[in-house]
Amino acid sequence: MTSEEVRKSILDIIADIAPDEDLSGIQDEVKLRDQFDLDSMDFLDIVMELRKRFNLEVPEADYPQLVTMSSCVEYLTPRLKDHQPVG
Amino acid sequence: MKYDALIIGAGLSGLAAGIRLAMFDRKTLLVEKHVEIGGLNSFYTRKHRTFDVGLHAMTNFSPRGVRSSPLGKLLKQLRIPHEDFRLCEQGVSEIRFPGKSLSFSNEFGLLEQEVAEQFPQQIDGFRRLVEKIRAFDELNLDDHATISSREVVASCVTDPVLMDMIFCPLMYYGNASEGDMDFYQFVIMFKSIFLEGFAKPKGGMPYILNMLKDKFVQLGGEIRMGAPVKAIHTAGEALRAVELEDGEEIEAGCVLSSAGYVETMGLCQPPQADADRHAVGRMSFIESIFVLDREPRDLGFDKSIVFFCTAPRFAYRVPGELIDVTSGVLCAPNNFQYPEPLPEGVLRLTNQASFEHWDRLARSDYRAAKKAERERALNELCKFFPDFRPNVVFLDTFTPKTIRKYTGHLNGAVYGSPHKVKDGVTPVRNLFICGTDQGFLGIIGATLSGISMANRHVLQASRSPIQQAGDVHA
Secondary structure, eight states, rough: OOOOHHHHHHHHHHHHTTTTOOOTEEEEEBHHHHHHHHOOHHHHHHHHHHHHHHOOOOOGGEEEESSSSHHHHHHHHHHHTTOOOOO | EEEEEEEEEOBBHHHHHHHHHHHHHHHEEEEOOOSSSGGOOOEEEEEEEEESSSSOOOOOOOOTOOSEEEEHHHHHHTTTOOOGGGGEEEEEEEEEEEEEEEEEOSSSSHHHHHHHHHOOOGHHHHHHHHHHHHHHHHTTTTTTOOBBHHHHTTTTTTOOHHHHHHHHHHTEEEEEEESSOBBHHHHHIIIIHHHHHHHOEEHHHHHHHHHHHHHHHTTTEEEEESEEEEEEEEEETEEEEEEEEESOOOOOOOOEOOOHHHHHHHHHEEGGGGGGSSSOOEEEEEEEEEEEEEEEETTOOOSEEEEOOOOOSOHHHHSSSSSEEEEEEOOOOOGBBOOOOSSSEEEEEEEEEEEEHHHHHHHHHHHHHHHHHHHHHHHHTTTTSOOOOOGGGEEEEEEEHHHHOOOOOOOGHHHHHHHHTTTTTSSSSEEEEESSTTTTOOOHHHHHHHHHHHHHIITTTTHHHHHHHHOOOO
């Protein structure tokens, strides 16, 4: 996947977890937690979805890398480069 | 065949845990001893009428869009849209004591105003108490301190009648202990009843339960009904296999049990030393359901739920006789804001009852006792309420024995053991408790219990206990 496809995948995951949120105005540099009222239960779901969709284990120590959209893309792009986008 | 997880009990906590695990591709088997799903919040059919068991109302009502409330967390974790729960809010409910009455609704301001009017000397203390409750983190799974609610309430409110009136609904709807309650439970109940409020799902428990079951099955979960667990076989500190009543042995990476703590330990082979030391719950109830020939409102019952006490002081303890008629809960399901009226008028009356006394009765005396005790309860009720007996077209009563029979919970204790295992951990390494004895009560609470325990012990199992501490609900 390209970094743009990774970004789209993350948006898909957040849309599934928080169906009531309007994601169109997402700001890539602002903490996801602050924009979308996500709590630790939601972050667990993001990690679980990455595992389910891409067979990717995010170790506990790397959770801080998932704090903003741009840090997610930066962290995940090299790890998902051999993956095809999953709808 | 080996499962990632086996769940004992297809009640709300078991179904919710199952959905979470199946959602993330854990191979999950749910086993239920009864032929119906639901456990302590189930339903039954008599003469073509379906009645909910246990459910007067769902507590913890919060509107659509609120994601941080218990209901909001539950919906997002199970990925169920708010409208799918089809919740119909209450009208006005009441706490009715001799000479005093406090109305409350899903707007907390009403209760505050009622306290100010009925107990003007107490309103400042009451507001202080509410501040304490709002500031308390009742969902911290790793806080094991025990605080007496009576002491906390007494530090704010000094009128014993007001104290009793505050405790009465909270105890009836979720207290496993006699006399007092642990403060975190008090906070859970106060928030869920007074700060959030009541609603009923259109279609009742069958609707909610079937929705959860269908979701579990669609996600790939397996469910077996009429499959009681005979034994949980352990080797050293670890689980080896679960044996069903028919002799089949099932291997699983872990087991989540909603059967109750003592009940679950009692299934372990060889027996766990801990089992005998854990407190067994004793609080149980008798409930009568009256189908009426008209709406309760037309007979003078306009409240959704009334918590009443006909004696000067309210007692919450196992009665020294079959039932205690001097207090109870009267629910009029029709007085919830359904989009269209329910087909029939219904009143439900709940009183405290003693399993021991009911269990002692000879089989031939049991039916007569049900009838006599129901009559005694109605006679007492009619001191406070209009007599609706001439308008009853059908009635049914269930007792602590009925609850024991269908749920397997010792003593028919609907709120389980007074000693809750908040982190769900047992002496067996991969055996965990969810549901009533984990400590989140009510329909929303039980469901969140299943979610929390599945998250903590299965989905997050690779994380260290310190990292897990407290953040399941953060």
